Amino acid sequence: MSLKVFDLQCAQGHVFEGWFGSHADYDAQHSRGLITCPLCGNGVIEKKLSAPRLNVSGLREGKPPMPSPSQAHPEATSSAPAAGAAxxxxxxxxxxxxxxxxxxxxxxxxxxxxxxxxxxxxxxxxxxxxxxxxxxxxxxxxxxxxxxxxxxxxxxxxxxxx
Structure with a gap:
């Protein structure tokens, strides 16, 4: 199952992610008032613009893919993602x-x-x-x-x- 992840914001300014089966699933839930802010419960929600995450570093001709953090720094072997990393x-x-x-x-x-x-x-x-x-x-x-x-x-x- 492929999920759509949207950046959402409530009327109070809280930004959070919403995971949906499709754009239509989001639209249906939004129109029925089923989406609320997990922080304050506000039901006035808007979808924010979000850029897709694409790793295109290896697609440039003649350039090798960028190493992962553990390859670049072998001492960095933690299984937890870096702060801010998906x-x-x-x-x-x-x-x-x-x-x-x-x-x-x-x-x-x-x-x-x-x-x-x-x-x-x-x-x-x-x-x-x-x-x-x-x-x-x-x-x-x-x-x-x-x-x-x-x-x-x-x-x-x-x-x-x-």
Whole structure:
């Protein structure tokens, strides 16, 4: 599955990435108000211009490809990407796999998400990781009450992909 990664910005100025199955997927989610800022929950989102990452250093005639940091500096053997550098495809795949596993280990409470999150927060239900469906207003209300929530894109939730 090929993903489209867009730079997005909320009305409060927070910039973040959004991962979508296609441009049409982004447009559909945006028009339905399903995209919100992960920092403040603001639903007024705009897509920013972003340049594709292309490695064309080896395409210039007569020039060898630029060495990787570990080739140029053998002492730099850390597996972590340099600050500001994009993680490799393998690292991204590993992160996505881990995120899906974390989501699989949550209880899907469906449309009762807001109510169940409040019950857990107030000690009226057992503490456990949950996921479900909530409107933008419900998410904002939970955030205002000090209950941490984060939207999960459908592509990470196996229940919503079926």
């Amino acid at each position: 993680p490799s495809a393998a690292v991204q795949a590993q992160m996505l796999q881990h995120l899906r596993q974390v989501i699989r280990n949550t209880e899907n409470v469906g449309t009762q998400f807001a109510d169940e999150a409040r019950r857990i927060h107030h000690g009226d239900a057992p503490e456990r990781p949950i996921r479900g469906v909530a409107t933008a207003d419900e998410r904002q209300s939970l955030t205002d009450e000090g209950i941490a929530v984060a939207p999960i894109p459908a592509m990470f939730d196996d229940d919503r992909l079926q």
